[in-house]
Amino acid sequence: LEIDSAFRIIVNYSGLLYIVIGLWLVTALAYLLDYMTKKDKDISDYKESIGGGVRLAWLVIIFVIIGSGIFLLLDVNVNGNAERYGVISNYLLFNDEWGTHRGYIWRNAIESFHAFSPFKKLFGFGPDTFGIVLLDKTKGNVYGELFDNAHNEYLHYLITVGILGLAAYLTYLVSFVVRCIRRGCSNPCVIAAMMAVVCYSTQAFVNLNLPIATPIMWLMLTLGALGCSGNGQAKDVGN
Structure with missing residues (x-):
């Protein structure tokens, strides 16, 4: 759009x-x-507060x-x-035209998933096979395009690695956020890393995992988890 x-x-x-x-x-x-x-204050004594x-x-x-x-x-x-x-x-308005044809991709992907066998619904069609799944279904589409990515990471994982794979990924992300809130809320570096992961996970609803961005998300996730490790206290990741 x-x-x-x-x-x-x-x-x-x-x-x-x-x-x-x-x-x-x-x-x-x-x-x-x-x-x-x-x-009128010494900068060393100043503490920002809201x-x-x-x-x-x-x-x-x-x-x-x-x-x-x-x-x-x-x-x-x-x-x-x-x-x-x-x-x-x-x-x-969500229709086939929404989001530069994302609506069309998502609709066909969901219809393809419904046609999967119970085994494939659980484990997916296979990593990096989204284009294969949609090739025949969208052949000769009015847009004249080939769709090899869902432009929605979660739907993409649902098709390629199934319900179990998507559930494992979501569990990992949610548990990371919960851990940061519980054990790292006193460390602004941990919260910053957590928010970077949250922002990435939000935009992932309408985008694909680009090689230039996704590794940074995993790096932020690692730093946040590192900051929450130890004896229940957040370490100073910033140092």
Whole structure:
């Protein structure tokens, strides 16, 4: 999906200039307050802190955004109110055209998985065989393309290594995040590594595991796990 749908909303909004000016003013004010707080203190004694009210407000904003996104997706795809949202509906309506034909790939992949035998559903068709699975099913498609990757890591693993393989991968990721929260929350380096893995795992819903990015994710995962090792205390991975 081309980005012009979002650009049409942003560029045509008359208050865009005032929003930009307001954000610059807020940024300048934040830096000014930060400078006023630090200038009379020894830098070695300064410790950055964020009040509980700010954290609570940020948490509320996150939940509002997530809740709004879920509502919009349900309203468009379940209730059929795509026309209500204009050009935004291009991002919300899941069909064959969604996400540069990702919807088409996903639909055919899911249909192929349903046709698998029980054994193949458990263990998959085999590593790196996604293109083979979809070759005949999508032959002569209207897009004139060959699909050798699901552009969704989890669906890709479901087809190639099956339910058990996908479950093992998800268990590994989830247990890593839980371990970091429980044993490494006092170490910002561990939390940073954990968030890098979380961000990668989120974008993996619509992307493939590129050689230039995936090894870095595994490196962050290793560093986070290392920081959580020892006698229940997070080590200083940053050093």
